[in-house]
Amino acid sequence: MNPDPTPSHPGRRSVLAGAFAIGTGALLSSVLPAGVARAAGGPAIADTNAWGARPSSSPINVLAGVPDKVIVHHTATANVTDYSQAAAFSLARSMQTYQMDSESWIDTGQHFTISRGAYIMEGRHNSLSTLLGGTQHVESAHCTAQNTVAIGIENEGTYSTVDPRSEQYAALVDLITSICRQYGLRAYQIYGHRDFNNTECPGDRLYALLPQLRRDVAARIGGDPTGPVWPMLSSGASGERVKTLQYLLVQHGATLTVDGSYGPATQSAVTAFQNTTHASADGVAGNQTWSQAVAPLARGASGSAVTAVQSQLVAHGIPVTVDGAFGPGTQSGVTSFQNSASLPADGVVDARTWSRLVA
Numbered sequence: 001m002n003p004d005p006t007p008s009h010p011g012r013r014s015v016l017a018g019a020f021a022i023g024t025g026a027l028l029s030s031v032l033p034a035g036v037a038r039a040a041g042g043p044a045i046a047d048t049n050a051w052g053a054r055p056s057s058s059p060i061n062v063l064a065g066v067p068d069k070v071i072v073h074h075t076a077t078a079n080v081t082d083y084s085q086a087a088a089f090s091l092a093r094s095m096q097t098y099q100m101d102s103e104s105w106i107d108t109g110q111h112f113t114i115s116r117g118a119y120i121m122e123g124r125h126n127s128l129s130t131l132l133g134g135t136q137h138v139e140s141a142h143c144t145a146q147n148t149v150a151i152g153i154e155n156e157g158t159y160s161t162v163d164p165r166s167e168q169y170a171a172l173v174d175l176i177t178s179i180c181r182q183y184g185l186r187a188y189q190i191y192g193h194r195d196f197n198n199t200e201c202p203g204d205r206l207y208a209l210l211p212q213l214r215r216d217v218a219a220r221i222g223g224d225p226t227g228p229v230w231p232m233l234s235s236g237a238s239g240e241r242v243k244t245l246q247y248l249l250v251q252h253g254a255t256l257t258v259d260g261s262y263g264p265a266t267q268s269a270v271t272a273f274q275n276t277t278h279a280s281a282d283g284v285a286g287n288q289t290w291s292q293a294v295a296p297l298a299r300g301a302s303g304s305a306v307t308a309v310q311s312q313l314v315a316h317g318i319p320v321t322v323d324g325a326f327g328p329g330t331q332s333g334v335t336s337f338q339n340s341a342s343l344p345a346d347g348v349v350d351a352r353t354w355s356r357l358v359a
């Protein structure tokens with residue numbers, strides 16, 4: 001078996017992004033070996049059979065629907081110089097062994113792994129088949145509180161003080177492009193692990209590359225790659241943004257009066273939420289807290305988070321009924337807001353629309 005990391009349509013690829021072919025020119029092949037698959041136009045991905053995975057210890061949970069983001073990690077292992085396929089497959093096996101035997105997970109945590117040699121591999125079983133199907137994904141174990149909504153990609157190496165190899169980065173762009181196409185995600189929905197959990201992952205250097213990564217993916221799939229920017233709220237703050245935060249905390253189970261005042265009760269609820277989601281537990285609502293607190297909302301949704309959106313729309317001068325039910329009136333209000341904010345007017349309150357509402 002020879003998982004070939006080269007594109008199946010090199011002519012089209014070279015038009016879209018010449019840099020993509022770095023290091024792979026000698027491996028061009030139109031026939032995929034056993035154990036390797038790719039979505040249309042996507043990179044070759046070696047499945048769990050190809051690298052010799054153990055069976056999962058429990059059935060994999062296949063989730064209906066598509067994820068709403070991609071989260072980038074580094075493995076925090078050595079920056080090896082063996083770029084072979086054998087080394088890649090050995091990495092995949094050792095990660096699975098560690099995660100099952102030492103972490104007691106049912107299988108590899110992440111959906112996909114990219115080796116230093118730029119080999120792309122399936123992590124958790126069924127990640128590849130569900131990606132190819134484009135309508136389901138598998139529950140994972142790579143980012144606390146995001147494992148049912150986020151595709152996780154581990155990049156072999158430690159990128160705190162050095163960048164990934166250009167070949168590895170190119171494979172990452174290609175894999176995420178394919179994930180976005182299969183699941184209908186946008187380039188700005190690419191995040192780093194540290195956007196959600198109290199961790200250094202994916203390292204300062206790889207994290208600093210994420211804006212470029214979003215731009216490189218957007219160059220292939222279109223759209224504005226600018227990600228959400230969140231306000232920092234702390235004790236003593238007040239106003240509509242604090243109300244939004246409070247509504248979201250209530251949505252996540254807090255018992256809290258929504259009064260627009262960031263007092264001790266709000267601070268305590270923020271800290272509890274941060275602990276639950278493995279964010280930095282400092283009682284200050286910043287990037288991690290907001291990123292963990294918001295979920296996409298669309299017509300048919302109901303609850304406190306919907307109330308938050310409606311209250312924000314009213315505060316922005318868009319008259320909607322504040323009743324916690326996301327009906328046609330709310331959808332129309334969201335669309336109006338998105339138009340005024342130069343966002344894609346799809347009527348869905350995703351993280352970027354949330355961030356603009358509280359900006």
Ligand SMILES: [Zn+2]
Nearest residue numbers: 073074193201
């Ligand atoms: Zn990570």
